[in-house]
Amino acid sequence: MKITVCIGSSCHLKGSRQVVEKLQKLVDEHNLKDKIILCGTFCMGNCQQGVCCTLDGKPYSLNEDNTEEFFFNEVLPNI
């Protein structure tokens, strides 16, 4: 499973680093390092919806507060 988080300027200012850090922590806590590839990209062309993120190509809009919810509702059940 591949999670891509936008680290372009606009998303960066909206807190992409915090989102990435949270996801990293959650992946570590659930020992999913070999199942989830976490990577960055510059701009997904949807800056208004930032922090932009895709899960196996499907787009999501994340922020520091809904990252956990995203992880438990969208990531974990699909592993």
Add this chain to the structure above:
Amino acid sequence: MRKFDTKVQHLKYKVLREVARHAWNDTLLESLSDIPKTIVPGKKSTMRCCVYKERAILSERVKIAMGGDKNNPNVIEVIDIACDECPVGGYSVTEACRGCLAHRCEDVCKRGAITFDEHQKAHIDKSKCVECGACAKVCPYFAIINQKRPCESSCKVKAIKMNEDKAAVIDNEKCISCGACVYQCPFGAITDKSFILDVIDTIKKSEENQKYKVYAIVAPSISSQFTYAKLGNVISGIKKLGFYTVVEVALGADMVAYNEAKELAEKKALTSSCCPAFVSYIRKQFPGLENNISHNLSPMGTIAKYIKTKDPEAKVIFIGPCTAKKMEFQQEEVRPYVDSVLTFEELQALFDSKDIDITALPEDVLDNASYFGRIFARCGGLADAVQEGLKELGEEDFVLKAISCDGIEECRTALLKFSKGVLPENFIEGMACVGGCIGGAGCLTHGEKNKSEVDKYGREAYEKTISDAISQLK
């Protein structure tokens, strides 16, 4: 609204703009011969002896805007017919000599080179004169002048000589492509080749970033440029030209600072590798120090490599103040990552070739790097960043003793000492241009406030530490 320092830059810009305008419209080939006349219309000359010479020189400028002489590996080229063959007389006495009684010039001359005629007017005996300039300093009438060629005096690596026709020639064995002569030649006879056509072609063939994405990576010195607009306007302008997105090279600088700090702690003595003209100078003049050059790619290469590992189809165009980058990107180790290089001058020409008024555009954002990555643009910034890198790496036992060399002359002095093993410092930050990148030949303007603009831009970075800026780069 003043966009350029000099009229030479303005002229070069007009040529680039016209070439670009036709390239966008696919009308370049049939319009080539018309461009000089578009720029110099009418019958009255304003720059040279006649409009025909002006247009002949402009034709040469058009060629250089289109990439220049492919057989010459150097990106810095002389336009022979534009060279005014400036006098090279050295110190001489002018009509302003009043034939005074004091004869301070004679007193101060240790070589006895000053004599006087029957009117008490001074003359310099060229067989004795060593061009020290002492006489010129003491003359109360400033009657002694020094005629030197601006190109030769600007070239601190002594790569410019003159040929039998007295036109300037560049010795490619010595030239480090820093562009000092390009900026200093008052006739615009030395200029940097442009790759704008390659860039336009790359953008057009991307079919609005559908076939592949075109990334612009911009140097942090951009914060001191385009002073007539906000940085956010410039970013919008770059995207409007057809780039997919804009990324800060300063993020590459953050990565370099971190890795350079590591390498320094291991090797104990190092020179920086960010400035391509400085690196080229070491390779040409101090080959014995090659192993002491940091093995990191420059910030440009580093960020481009990162982008291409994420998006292998991407095309990456560097936009900066530097003519030497036009050499660097062609090197084997950089070529796979950086597709082309533009200067700020060329970026301005591209905006206007599409009639983009950036001040009318909304302000976009640019924020990828930390304070430390951003201050690489000015002399001393790199050393500060490496110090921070050592701190963040926990290598605090290693004591950094950095020397920040401002301009290639200072670099030379430090490298000489380093090669003899008598340099007290253990890290040389080398910047070929005085002031650092903000003094680069491809800058639109070179102002006193540029350094403070860069520092201000650095402080505005969202990330305050290098580790935070690079932590999300997985």
